[in-house]
Amino acid sequence: MATYYPPFRKQSPYLPFGEQRTGRFYGKDILSVKQFNRADLEYIFGVAHEMREMVERIGTFDLLKGKILANLFYEPSTRTSSSFTAAMERLGGSVIPINEVRYSSVAKGESLPDTVRTLECYADVIVLRHPEIGASALAAQYARKPIINAGDGVGEHPTQALLDLFTIVSELNQVDGLTVTMLGDLKYGRTVHSLARLLSLYDVKLNYVSPEILRMPAEIIQELNEKNIVQKEFTTLDEVLPQTDVLYVTRVQKERFENMDEYESVKDAYVITPEVMREAKDRMIVMHPLPRVGEISMEFDNDPRAAYFRQMEYGLYVRMALLAMVLGRA
Ligand code: NCD
Numbered sequence: 477m478a479t480y481y482p483p484f485r486k487q488s489p490y491l492p493f494g495e496q497r498t499g500r501f502y503g504k505d506i507l508s509v510k511q512f513n514r515a516d517l518e519y520i521f522g523v524a525h526e527m528r529e530m531v532e533r534i535g536t537f538d539l540l541k542g543k544i545l546a547n548l549f550y551e552p553s554t555r556t557s558s559s560f561t562a563a564m565e566r567l568g569g570s571v572i573p574i575n576e577v578r579y580s581s582v583a584k585g586e587s588l589p590d591t592v593r594t595l596e597c598y599a600d601v602i603v604l605r606h607p608e609i610g611a612s613a614l615a616a617q618y619a620r621k622p623i624i625n626a627g628d629g630v631g632e633h634p635t636q637a638l639l640d641l642f643t644i645v646s647e648l649n650q651v652d653g654l655t656v657t658m659l660g661d662l663k664y665g666r667t668v669h670s671l672a673r674l675l676s677l678y679d680v681k682l683n684y685v686s687p688e689i690l691r692m693p694a695e696i697i698q699e700l701n702e703k704n705i706v707q708k709e710f711t712t713l714d715e716v717l718p719q720t721d722v723l724y725v726t727r728v729q730k731e732r733f734e735n736m737d738e739y740e741s742v743k744d745a746y747v748i749t750p751e752v753m754r755e756a757k758d759r760m761i762v763m764h765p766l767p768r769v770g771e772i773s774m775e776f777d778n779d780p781r782a783a784y785f786r787q788m789e790y791g792l793y794v795r796m797a798l799l800a801m802v803l804g805r806a
Pocket residue numbers: 555556627633636666667726727765766767
């Protein structure tokens with residue numbers, strides 16, 4: 477009689493002999509910041525902090541030895557893809573990089589569900605960036621291995637929001653009581669969509685400063701209103717800069733515009749310079765998910781409040797923590 481092999485589940489009971497895997501994120505997808513509560517965040521940041529200590533002490537170690545990550549990017553990326561690669565390799569694992577989908581079977585017309593079902597035959601976890609909202613959720617429906625959303629169009633960028641919040645906690649030691657001002661392209665910027673939602677778990681005041689045509693989407697404002705978060709909208713920065721503890725600057729997302737004249741009309745709406753920053757507090761931070769294309773002048777880079785390069789380093793530790801967690805080793 478033929479042996480029946482049941483289908484694999486997300487939380488596979490079939491572990492190599494003697495292996496124990498635990499943790500609340502083991503085998504889970506990371507698709508949206510909506511899946512986290514404050515206790516989860518404390519846990520993730522605790523692990524990220526330990527990762528930082530380990531990297532500073534010994535650089536690379538074997539927590540994920542033998543594990544494989546598939547890095548599947550349908551949109552350009554420098555930081556997200558290379559920090560996931562560095563995170564996996566610092567944990568002793570390895571990476572299948574697919575950044576040029578035009579050289580993969582995607583160019584032959586393969587569907588996303590088929591591509592992820594292929595990669596999971598070879599990898600233990602898949603990091604996915606895709607131009608469509610909901611692409612990661614769709615991939616997760618088909619995959620039995622964990623999917624990590626590395627940006628789904630103008631939707632969400634949950635791992636960026638986690639590293640953004642870890643930056644705030646590490647630099648300012650608190651989140652409750654802060655005034656966070658988000659500046660620039662709040663309509664198409666997925667990082668601010670995720671960060672605003674994540675911050676709504678705390679007692680914060682949010683200011684949204686943007687050109688009229690790039691306002692924060694109404695559904696996000698509505699969602700946060702229901703959680704009683706104070707949110708105010710502005711078109712200029714001057715009024716709110718002096719009270720701001722975190723200034724989160726974004727790039728105008730040129731690739732999302734249908735009309736290039738519209739892009740030209742807003743692309744230089746705000747530029748952060750040392751002069752502008754004279755009006756800000758001494759103890760505050762300026763963040764940016766990067767890349768920047770002119771919205772923060774390089775003259776500001778040496779100011780101690782410029783946290784955007786440190787922010788990238790915090791990202792390595794958060795991504796190491798997430799990989800260890802979904803693979804059951806944290
Ligand atoms: C951001 C993104 O891809 O959404 N970049 C990143 O992941 N650090 C921001 C951007 O592209 O402007």
